[in-house]
Amino acid sequence: MYSCEKHVEIALDEVIDEHEMPPEIELVQSQERISNRCSFCEEEAKYKISG
Numbered sequence: 043m044y045s046c047e048k049h050v051e052i053a054l055d056e057v058i059d060e061h062e063m064p065p066e067i068e069l070v071q072s073q074e075r076i077s078n079r080c081s082f083c084e085e086e087a088k089y090k091i092s093g
């Protein structure tokens with residue numbers, strides 16, 4: 043799941059709910075941000091969250 047800076051907490055909550063495990067957060071590299079959007083708005087993704 044990708045999220046912008048504003049929605050990272052919501053994204054973390056969703057991943058925790060789905061996987062019931064501590065999520066991993068990675069910073070999205072600037073060249074990848076263009077092709078990956080936040081799951082909650084239209085901003086470019088800043089973080090990648092995986093469970």
Ligand SMILES: [Zn+2]
Pocket residue numbers: 045046047048049080081082083084085
């Ligand atoms: Zn967002």
